[in-house]
Amino acid sequence: MKLKHNHSTKNHNFQRLIWETSFLLVFALTSLNFGFAQTSNSLPNEIENVNSEQARVTGLKYLSVHVLELEKTLKLYREILGFKMADAEVLHGPGLEGMLVMKLKADDLTIGLSLTAPEFIDTIGPIGNTNHNHFMLKVNDIGPIGDKLKKEGYELENENYARDKYTFFVGPNGEIIGLSGWD
Incomplete structure (x- = not known):
C-alpha cells in the first residue's frame, strides 16, 4: 500500500509540475503574441487610433x-x-x-x-x-x-x-x- 501511495504522490506531483509548466508556457506565449500583435497591421481599431500624444x-x-x-x-x-x-x-x-x-x-x-x-x-x-x-x-x-x-x-x-x-x-x-x- 505504501508503495502505491508514494507512486500516486509522485504521479500527482508530476502532473502538477506539468500543469504549472504548461500554464507558464501559455502565459509566456500569450504575452509574446500580444507584443507581436501590437506591432502588426491587424490591430483593433481602438489600438490603431492610439497616438503618442494621448495620455498614457x-x-x-x-x-x-x-x-x-x-x-x-x-x-x-x-x-x-x-x-x-x-x-x-x-x-x-x-x-x-x-x-x-x-x-x-x-x-x-x-x-x-x-x-x-x-x-x-x-x-x-x-x-x-x-x-x-x-x-x-x-x-x-x-x-x-x-x-x-x-x-x-x-x-x-x-x-x-x-x-x-x-x-x-x-x-x-x-x-x-x-x-x-x-x-
Whole structure:
C-alpha cells in the first residue's frame, strides 16, 4: 500500500509540475503574441487610433518597499541583486519624522527602501503615508488619466494631481499604484 501511495504522490506531483509548466508556457506565449500583435497591421481599431500624444503610462518610475529587516534587505538588493546606493535621506514631518528612505539603482530602475522610525510604526499602510509598498508609474499627462480613474470610481489620494503631477490610488487587487508626471 505504501508503495502505491508514494507512486500516486509522485504521479500527482508530476502532473502538477506539468500543469504549472504548461500554464507558464501559455502565459509566456500569450504575452509574446500580444507584443507581436501590437506591432502588426491587424490591430483593433481602438489600438490603431492610439497616438503618442494621448495620455498614457510611459514607464516605471520606481518601486517602493517598506523595510522590515534592514540587514537582510540591504544584503538582498545590494550584494545579491547588484543595486547601488544612489541616495539616502531622513524625512521630517507628521507621520514621517525620522523615516529613512534609501534609493537604490540598477541601470534605469530605482527602488526606494523606507524604514519607519519606531515611534511611527503604527502609521504604516494607508495611502497618503509614503511608507508603503507601491510602484510608481511614469505618465506623460496625469490630468486625463486621473480624470478617467475618478470617473471609474477610483479614489485618488491627491486631489490636486494635475497641478502636483502625482497621486496614489488602490487598484482592484489591493495594490497601491502611484502616478507621476515628473521626469
